[in-house]
Amino acid sequence: MAYLVGRIASSVVLAFAVATIVFLALHLVPGDPAELLLSTGGISPDPAAVAELRERLGLDRPLHVQYLGFLTGLLRGDLGRSLVDDYSVAAEIALRLPRTLELIAAGTIIALAVGVPAGTYAAVHAGGAFDRIMSGVMALLMAVPVFVLGTLLILLLAQTLKLMPAGGFVPFWRDPGQHLLLLSLPALVIGKGLVAIVFRMTRASVLDILPRDHVRTARAKGLAEGRVLRAHVVRNAFGPVLTVLGLHMGSLLGGTVLVEYVFNWPGLSTPLIRAVEGRDYPMVVGIVLTVSGLFLLINLVVDLLYAALDPRVRAG
């Protein structure tokens, strides 16, 4: 219990530190949200109007007063409202975050669906043509930047063959087929790196398991090769794959920025970029805090799982 309390407390302190750093960093770089909003499109706003908007948004208050207001709101669970359109930051995140998580989940499913069978087959036929070809393909997938692959797919499948839409978003409840169609390309692109990782990890794990005694015993008992692979090889090889998958899912959050932009997928990245460009302080802090919180939560869960599995971790 003490371990659990300690880990949660350190996560809260870390979240607070992240929020403070982001808040201060944003206010220290040049840029005035009021002036930027009224300068949209490159026009020159009336400075009196800019001053009025600054006052209305509370940006004329001293920094420490703004910071205290921000902290007070945070303690109440209030992330504030956008400086651009007065929209609730929490509501924006609640709207956008599920879309980003959906993208990551879809990418992960693709990675597992392709990487595990392909990795297993490559390991069973190690050194064969499939193994060598797939190793090359996976290296290529790792090397190609997401925006290059995304752009090429749009060019080929949308512009040239007209098989797929160029990008965008339709809510699932409005049109499930169109929703999945629009999800498929960005999910494929964001999952491509993970496919390679899962493939390599599966291949290595299966190669490690295959010569073990229990596998030989299973074969000696006369079990079919397919069942040996499923029940005694892949199942045991899956542990390390899941660990690596968990670690990389966090980094996928960062990878969504480019993918969401290229495919016009309205996840959390678009408002984050727009908010940074427009110095929309509450929106930036709210989103960064949410993403950081997710990272911390994942780390906390992993740590707690380790602790549950290994008493030596609990003992410190």
Add this chain to the structure above:
Amino acid sequence: MTNLTRRGLVKSGLGLLAACGLTSGVEAQRAKLLRFGLSAWPPNLQPWVSTGASAGTVKMLIHSRLIGYDRAGNLAGELAESFGHEADGAWVFRLVPNAVFHNGEPVTSADVRHTIEQIGGERSTAYMRAQFQSVSRIETPDARTIRIHTKEPVATLPTWFGNYNMPIVWRGSPANEPVGCGAYRLESQERGTSLDLVAFDRYFRAGLPRIERLRLVVYADENLRFAALKSGDMDMIEYVPWQSMSGVESDPRLRLDTQYGPFMDILFNGTKGPFADARIRRAVAHAVKREDIVQAAFFGRGRPLEGVPIVEGTPWWDAELSKGWRYDPAEAKRLLAAAGAPNGFQTVMLGTAQFGMHKDTAEVVQQHLAAIGIQCELRLPDWSTRVRLGTTGQYEIAIHGVSADNNDPDGLTVIMDTSLSPTHGRSFGVQAPRTIDLLARGRAEFDETKRVAIYKDMQRAALEEVPLVGLAWRAQGYGMDRRVTGFTNIPGALSTSSGFMLTETTIA
């Protein structure tokens, strides 16, 4: 009827995978729907606050202005059926009799008065705030007549009402829910993604709008916006990227409509450093070969701008004056020598790397200035920093891109009148007294012939005082399916206001 297409088959398959038999009803309504690709999500739809051209397009569709423009860019009444200037100095506007707001209330002179008072109010953040604070008196003798008096004579007052940040709003509107009287109502929106507009059945202009529904979908990435047009996802897009214009032209299914309106220019800090000297600024003006900018930054989709940015084809344009800053490195060197800097000097050029056209333009200008001895170190921060540094005068020379308010030379005041409060889009503290005086005289002159003469003098003064240096007009393009008809890209600076033409647009 839904056409059987490859994409349809893929979509159907995924729909089945989703174990859901629902299908979109949208395609069945294609004949009544236009899908339009916006370049940016409107930051907000506050009627009088400027939040960019994309927001302006939406505002012009859900609201109406007192004055609009015809296809040629001439002022034309929108809510005003007539307007004119009277002997006592008042501008008088007569409202159409049949306009109603979306809540059914009639549009009256009291609503116009309310709009003007809100815009010109002390606590206003409206784009046209400064202009309307020069209104001294508003009279509404009856429900359809508005008489506006200004502190000084203003010949260009109707153009104020033509700005897309000038919708007339119902006077009883709640603070954050302005009620308009535009051709469309905002039916729904998918925040950050799309807006759905539906025709207002009591719109006052007979037979309009010609499309039942508009779906405005945001494609911030210009390449994806173009791809959406090419693939048929969109019927029409704004801001066709320059590199993709040939792709639209070469597609027999598509049509491109471009105008030269926005332009790139050089701004100066006149309070310190070498550019306080007008001769140095003129040297810069003669040193840059504009054609290189047109090719490098705009893929050939622009025009050299070697004078004050007056739109060609307007009465104020003059062939000779438009070449007043022609490329002439020898003259540039002569001016540098005359200013006491025969070997040039070193400076820092401000721009932004956030927009490719700004960065590319800055790089070309840097090369040409180096050729006459002015060595520029480029400072290309993000746009936010660029704006702040510009407004506070923390630069010596800067690259900018902008559009005038309209095609009247008075629309250049906001860009060229350096006596106004500092902003990032005007030179900082540059002394240009003759230019500023002539801009003011042109604004106050009602005789068209005299105005033409005044503005030609203004151009001559500006060529000498150099409050800015014009570099290149850039093409502003709309791409559309050939089935889309009735849309016109309005000439010159009004190109970014062309969104209101969607009310007269239809699709076969």
